[in-house]
Amino acid sequence: MNQPDAELIAASLSGQTDAFGVLVVRYQNRLYNTLVHTLGSAEDAHDVAQDAFIRAFQKLSTFEGRCAFYSWLFRIAHHCAVNHRRRNWRSTASLDAAREQAGIEPADSSDFSRPDHDLEVSERQGMVRSALQKLPDEYRTILVLREIDGLNYEEIADAIDCPIGTVRSRIHRARLELRSKLQVMLKSS
């Protein structure tokens, strides 16, 4: 299980699909957790993660090892997520329309709506999630990659395929926007 990614990739390319299975096990939860927070839906995250791993396997021969495997994997997942969003655009649009017409938030059917801690923590988490989901996609993704996934700027740049300067400015703007949405929660303010 401690085999380096490069060895597992080489083994996968030589036809050992079980080696790829080890890679999946290694990164599945990390990718899934990031996707849950970027997509805001556990179900969508599951679909996108599965799609991403399969595509990663199909494209494995193109991985040149110039960036971390996870960054490369997330880049694929990011594309899958974009397609997924586009695919579900209609349902999202109808959800937004319902929200606008009714002036209420639709019931959240995701895992987020099932508090497993005390009420206060749950409420706080709910507010953070809600604020996060209201960020523009590019801000939310980059902030989740940094704060929740723990990627550094270079890895983020690889993962979303953009220059480091863009990563730097987007992270800052994302923080400022999240701060304005959660102003009431911040003790220091």
Place this chain on the structure above:
Amino acid sequence: MNDHRNHHSPAPATHELLSAYFDRETTREEAVEIERLLERSPEARQMLDDFAELSELLHELPRHTLDASFADRVVQQTKSPPNSAEVHTIPLSTRSSRFRWGVGLGLVATAAAACVIVMVAGPWGRRGGFQVAQRDQPNFATDGSPTPAMSSETEALRYAGVGDASIALQPADDSGDKSLAMRGVAAGASAAPSGAGTAPRTLGVAGGTAKAKLDGASNGQGSRIELSRDFDIRRVTAGEVVEALQTSGDDVSVVKLTVVDVQKGFKSVQLLLTTSIRTDDASKGKVAEARKFDESVGVQPEEMWALFVQAPRDQMEGILAQIQNEPEIAGVRLEPAIAADTLNQFAPEAAAQSRLGQANRRFVTNDKDAQSRRVKETLAERTAESVPPATTEKKKADVAPKSDPTAKSPPALIAAPSTPGKKLGDESQNQLSRQLALKVPMDAIEQSNRRNQISSNQADRPTAAASRAAPAQQAKDGPTTVNKPAEPSADDTMQVLIVFQQRPTPASEKARDRKPSSAPPVKKS
């Protein structure tokens, strides 16, 4: 007061540095700058505190995990080859030529092109010539009649791989119909059909309804894809994903189909080729050249265009893999080579000309004999430089024109070397980003395919997985030539021919319709 605050407010550029400083992503100099700012600016300190608190809040969010069987499911799906080379076709209901015109008219409304043919050629050394993969057999011959490869009863498109589907949707009624190429991914492990992913299939569309049928290529069972009743084909646009149910025996799966646009596909692949291949000063011009080609020529209706690319093997393998993931490309697969002689036999009558600008017009001449010689020379030159000496003589012999009774008309062969004033062989391996645009007549492709089909039936046909892995396998296995064995290229380069097919537009079909000699009979409904 305000002045005081403004005085200590960080400048916008410094703002970003604050975030980077918080993430420890600043240079030493930047860190010093920020620390000075923090000393004098309460606002900056406040911002930094807020960032820390936001970070804590985000870390407090619960972590989500997948169940243990997730990896098994993924691995299970990866065990089925994602792309394969075998193609099966099914006969469909006869359509009148009028129906086809209707399809063309529909295309204009959406600007979505219908059909993509991608032919990928392997290294000369592998099969001793162009190695070709064909995707989505064209439904139209250049003269408007059904192609010999497909009877008038057959309209076939390809379905490839694990869940990769390509489908042409062709409603039966003429009004506002359109034909769109789609590719898709079978969704989920929950209901994968028993034969899914083991072999590519060909999809056709039953007339009259927006239903598609496909054969169970791998197991002989009939399969079929059915679109939702709510699906309105007249509103579908390129890039849209639609879901359909695929049934095969007792198995049902959801197939996601993506509408693709062949014109975009052509452009994106061209861009991919020009950007993926490492460029140096000598080859930078080719990028611009390719763009110029793209702008000035584009993809004309009913034309079959081919890009010839030669590049170092490592780059080419990556490119081929990437091409398969281009959203507009319905699919890529390797097929037996188009023999050089098949292409070249048309050269004597070819009205060769270059469309790539003055610098590249070395083939432009009114002397058809000279044109022919030049085309042949180029093909021979390319062959000679790409194969070892032992096979060169044979290749040159192959290049000699041969008569072909099935040839319909003298098609045009447009060839243009990518480097002005230079012989193709003059370039070093590192500068091999040359592209040769060949306007390949459909007759040539079809003849080649038929020949290859015959040859392939006699020889061991590569398996789906082998075809997919062909670029990588070529280095290991050496030549697997069906009709012209040859050794791998000594300079370890690959040569690829990518061919696209564009369906006719309404304008071209109307124009063709006005020509009684070429237009097929039109049935009045």
